[in-house]
Amino acid sequence: MRSSSGAILGLTLLAGFTMAAACAEEAPPACQVPASLQSSDSPLPRVTQAVKDAHALNILVAGSRSSTIPSAESNAYPARLQAYLKEGLPSVTVNVSVELQIKKTAAEVAAGFARLLENKKPTLVIWQTGTVDAMRSVDPDEFRAAIDQGVAALQKAGTDVILMNLQYSPRTESVISPPPYLDNLRVVAQQYDVPLFDRFAIMQQWNDSGDFDLFSASPGLNLVKRVHDCRGRALSKFVIDTAHLDTAKQNRQN
Amino acid sequence: MTSVADRIAGPALAGGAVPLPIGLAPTVSSAPVSGRELRLDLFRGLALWLIYIDHLPTSLLTWLTIRNYGFSDATEIFIFISGYTASFVYGRAMRDAGFVVATARILRRVWQIYVAHVFLFTIFLAEISYVATSFENPLYTEEMGILDFLKQPDITIVQALLLRFRPVNMDVLPLYIVLMLFLPLILLLMQRRADITLALSVLLYAVTLQYDLHLSAYPNGVWAFNPFAWQLLFVFGAWCAQGGAKRMSRILSSRITLWIALGYLLAAFYVTLTWNIAAMNSWLPRWLEQWMYPINKTDLDVLRFVHFLALAAVTVRFLRQDWPGLKSPWLRPLILCGQHSLEIFCIGVFLAFAGHFVLAEAAGGAVFHVVLHALVSAAGILIMSGAAWLISWYKHSADKSARTKGTIGNADLAGGSL
Numbered sequence: 001m002r003s004s005s006g007a008i009l010g011l012t013l014l015a016g017f018t019m020a021a022a023c024a025e026e027a028p029p030a031c032q033v034p035a036s037l038q039s040s041d042s043p044l045p046r047v048t049q050a051v052k053d054a055h056a057l058n059i060l061v062a063g064s065r066s067s068t069i070p071s072a073e074s075n076a077y078p079a080r081l082q083a084y085l086k087e088g089l090p091s092v093t094v095n096v097s098v099e100l101q102i103k104k105t106a107a108e109v110a111a112g113f114a115r116l117l118e119n120k121k122p123t124l125v126i127w128q129t130g131t132v133d134a135m136r137s138v139d140p141d142e143f144r145a146a147i148d149q150g151v152a153a154l155q156k157a158g159t160d161v162i163l164m165n166l167q168y169s170p171r172t173e174s175v176i177s178p179p180p181y182l183d184n185l186r187v188v189a190q191q192y193d194v195p196l197f198d199r200f201a202i203m204q205q206w207n208d209s210g211d212f213d214l215f216s217a218s219p220g221l222n223l224v225k226r227v228h229d230c231r232g233r234a235l236s237k238f239v240i241d242t243a244h245l246d247t248a249k250q251n252r253q254n
Numbered sequence: 255m256t257s258v259a260d261r262i263a264g265p266a267l268a269g270g271a272v273p274l275p276i277g278l279a280p281t282v283s284s285a286p287v288s289g290r291e292l293r294l295d296l297f298r299g300l301a302l303w304l305i306y307i308d309h310l311p312t313s314l315l316t317w318l319t320i321r322n323y324g325f326s327d328a329t330e331i332f333i334f335i336s337g338y339t340a341s342f343v344y345g346r347a348m349r350d351a352g353f354v355v356a357t358a359r360i361l362r363r364v365w366q367i368y369v370a371h372v373f374l375f376t377i378f379l380a381e382i383s384y385v386a387t388s389f390e391n392p393l394y395t396e397e398m399g400i401l402d403f404l405k406q407p408d409i410t411i412v413q414a415l416l417l418r419f420r421p422v423n424m425d426v427l428p429l430y431i432v433l434m435l436f437l438p439l440i441l442l443l444m445q446r447r448a449d450i451t452l453a454l455s456v457l458l459y460a461v462t463l464q465y466d467l468h469l470s471a472y473p474n475g476v477w478a479f480n481p482f483a484w485q486l487l488f489v490f491g492a493w494c495a496q497g498g499a500k501r502m503s504r505i506l507s508s509r510i511t512l513w514i515a516l517g518y519l520l521a522a523f524y525v526t527l528t529w530n531i532a533a534m535n536s537w538l539p540r541w542l543e544q545w546m547y548p549i550n551k552t553d554l555d556v557l558r559f560v561h562f563l564a565l566a567a568v569t570v571r572f573l574r575q576d577w578p579g580l581k582s583p584w585l586r587p588l589i590l591c592g593q594h595s596l597e598i599f600c601i602g603v604f605l606a607f608a609g610h611f612v613l614a615e616a617a618g619g620a621v622f623h624v625v626l627h628a629l630v631s632a633a634g635i636l637i638m639s640g641a642a643w644l645i646s647w648y649k650h651s652a653d654k655s656a657r658t659k660g661t662i663g664n665a666d667l668a669g670g671s672l
Contacts, residue, residue: 041536065396135400137475140552141466169397170311171389171614174607175382176400177422177478180552187547190540215614218390227393
């Protein structure tokens with residue numbers, strides 16, 4: 001064991017020499033998102049219709065704590081999504097609200113949807129889920145059943161749905177195992193033909209490309225705000241592309 | 255290093271391999287002369303390397319691991335081979351020395367695995383406590399909440415000792431402990447009615463899938479590898495070692511089997527391509543996706559099991575036991591690792607923790623991380639190979655001194671550990 005840590009130390013030093021060369025090549029963070037993660041083939045018919053007919057878009061984000069930034073909610077991705085959507089769709093009244101479901105599993109959140117939608121009538125619900133279930137290692141089959149039930153309830157209440165999966169969190173990889181939950185979210189998304197915003201893959205992409213150092217031990221609030229800003233932008237493009245709002249806008253102008 | 259390894263390994267094997275009783279010889283496929291199936295060691299060693307690479311954060315090297323080319327991964331190989339060798343070694347002990355002695359030896363082995371697990375847990379606690387105290391990233395406020403278990407170390411540690419609290423990547427050894435605990439019973443049945451034992455195992459697997467049998471974990475959830483399901487691979491390995499492989503040889507050498515296996519492997523490869531290449535995401539018919547997904551690792555999905563069978567069938571056909579490459583110095587590190595699997599597995603898990611730590615601490619750009627990642631992976635594999643060589647050297651010395659005293663080497667030395 002002692003020899004192994006010694007060897008790793010040696011390798012770290014060795015690798016240090018390559019760092020200077022690597023740093024020189026680094027580009028400024030652009031938080032690009034690959035085209036395949038940027039839109040979905042599954043439709044958002046009600047969003048398309050609402051923007052075309054009523055020039056209005058009401059979005060509800062139902063999510064856990066990672067859908068907000070403690071002490072800086074106006075910088076969290078739902079607020080940024082609203083800003084970017086307004087910018088991208090100037091003639092549409094956009095309203096994004098957030099319903100935080102702290103420490104609730106997918107099953108608990110799904111059970112509350114019918115009640116939640118009695119008061120609000122959103123066109124689109126963005127359901128960010130999976131984190132709490134992964135942390136509690138809920139049986140993946142039960143998780144899938146809960147997502148299934150939740151999406152069915154939302155569609156029954158007459159809204160479009162976008163599912164959003166877990167954050168990529170490299171530091172907690174040895175205590176949280178996301179793959180079963182990522183897989184099951186994908187399965188339900190396919191089953192109901194609803195778009196899946198792959199937050200996990202996008203963040204991993206940003207980390208790997210060097211846009212953000214998500215391993216960083218104490219990055220401060222600034223990095224968090226930038227990540228949420230990038231996520232809000234990616235999500236706005238995702239909504240616009242998936243619901244074909246660009247073409248809808250053009251049609252209206254013609 | 256290779257020449258030394260050869261010198262060490264030669265006599266170690268000769269000393270370790272007790273000549274087979276005549277009645278036993280045909281139980282191993284294609285009748286081994288040396289009594290030691292180097293192919294088993296080779297693939298178990300390979301499985302250990304792949305498990306190590308899979309436990310590191312994803313990188314370019316992850317693309318080398320078999321889970322990107324089909325449904326099954328290194329875990330299947332590892333459990334199957336362990337069932338095979340355990341059945342081979344302790345089955346012989348049971349025949350020669352009786353049920354009680356064989357059971358006693360198996361329980362000693364279980365104890366060793368348990369101690370190894372607790373040792374790894376200690377290292378895990380140190381790592382995770384470090385993360386908890388030094389990590390302050392508001393982006394992950396929610397995810398860090400999982401470390402709350404550190405506020406109750408008493409409960410956590412007791413639950414870990416009971417095998418109910420198991421961090422990610424530490425699921426294999428508890429599965430193993432449970433499987434090994436049932437090995438005496440499996441062997442007892444197997445030596446009387448091998449096929450019925452296998453049939454019972456299949457039945458238990460089917461019941462598990464149907465009625466969702468599972469072991470619960472702490473604080474909630476279930477075991478990541480369900481022993482009720484994974485026992486199938488273990489018992490299947492045991493069955494092969496007790497003559498099943500020999501009886502299957504006609505099926506294995508048939509052309510039809512080969513084509514079915516190859517066809518299945520190709521189909522599985524195509525499916526995994528659609529996961530990994532974004533442009534191919536929608537290249538599968540929807541009905542197939544709905545029927546097939548999710549491919550459940552916890553309960554050893556049938557698709558995974560069949561994929562393993564296909565891989566094994568093709569491997570056994572093309573990699574003959576007398577293949578001279580098995581003696582080549584290039585494969586020696588892999589074989590050595592496979593021969594000391596418990597120790598190397600533990601070192602691998604430890605190295606994966608250490609690798610995580612190095613990768614997390616090293617600040618630098620993307621290119622730097624890719625290089626560092628490759629270095630960490632290579633260093634880990636070198637350390638594992640070096641440790642295997644060292645352990646082999648120790649065992650060789652111990653074995654030699656034991657022989658001069660006239661004692662008989664124990665079953666662990668004869669047929670590989672675990």
